[in-house]
Amino acid sequence: MAIPPQPWPTGKVERLEPLVRRVLAANASPFTFTGTQTYIVGGDEGLAVIDPGPVDEDHLVALEQAIGNAPIVAVMCTHTHRDHSPGARPLAERTGAPIVGCAPLALETLGPRADAPFDKDYAPDRVLSEGEQVSGPGWTLTALATPGHTSNHLCFALEGTGALFTGDHVMGWSTTVVAPPDGDMADYMASLDKLQARDDRTYYPAHGPAIGNPKQLVRGMIGHRRQREKQILRLLGKAAQEVGELVPQMYKGVPEFLWPAAAMSVTAHLNDLERRGIVARSGETWQTTN
Structure with a gap:
């Protein structure tokens, strides 16, 4: 809005x-x-x-x-x-x-x-x-x-x-x-x-x-948060990536000054997925576990 x-x-x-x-x-x-x-x-x-x-x-x-x-x-x-x-x-x-x-x-x-x-x-x-x-x-x-x-x-x-x-x-x-x-x-x-x-x-x-x-x-x-989660998994399914690489793909059309806020929510999703064993982290890079 x-x-x-x-x-x-x-x-x-x-x-x-x-x-x-x-x-x-x-x-x-x-x-x-x-x-x-x-x-x-x-x-x-x-x-x-x-x-x-x-x-x-x-x-x-x-x-x-x-x-x-x-x-x-x-x-x-x-x-x-x-x-x-x-x-x-x-x-x-x-x-x-x-x-x-x-x-x-x-x-x-x-x-x-x-x-x-x-x-x-x-x-x-x-x-x-x-x-x-x-x-x-x-x-x-x-x-x-x-x-x-x-x-x-x-x-x-x-x-x-x-x-x-x-x-x-x-x-x-x-x-x-x-x-x-x-x-x-x-x-x-x-x-x-x-x-x-x-x-x-x-x-x-x-x-x-x-x-x-x-x-x-x-x-x-x-529903929006679940779609974001699916989007993250789809992108990581293609290649291991850092949060900074995920955000521009996920938030096309969103002004860049809002990307730091988006990066925080993406990180929160990744932390949740990691606890559930769905993704894993190596340094700053994330990848799916399957």
């Missing part, structure tokens, strides 16, 4: 449904679409803020204005990339709210990253595990463990509404980058299967528009 023309609703409060509002941060990029979308769940008697985004004073002020005098039950984070969690600490300090959500993660990565680097300063007051909940007046959010994009990724289900906040696990504009060593393709696929088994009405991703056909989209995402 192409990035829509400006102006974008940066800093504006958008009411999506009775319990859900959205505020867009001014951090648009080829990897964040129009920017990180922070969601405000609840009402005047108490609310939660999901993915407060980067440390950006204008965005923090916009969130404070949207919150008004309502008490904040929790500042919640789906994962700890720098376009999602760094705003949690200053927002918590200004409001007195606890930081609740994914586990902390500080990981040194090798090679270029196309997604945002990890927030090493993230320090939650409470870590949520699968099925644990945060509640306020008239609403309850349930954590779903969805590792893959990152090992600590969570989605949050707004009980009784059919709404699911998907962070970067499912986005409304692009496929998700799975970047080793922390990103794991087998985990990502299992997490997609987990969402496919649910009956959510709407996904609210951190980037891109709301998704009104979740099952159809997730089914397509699973």
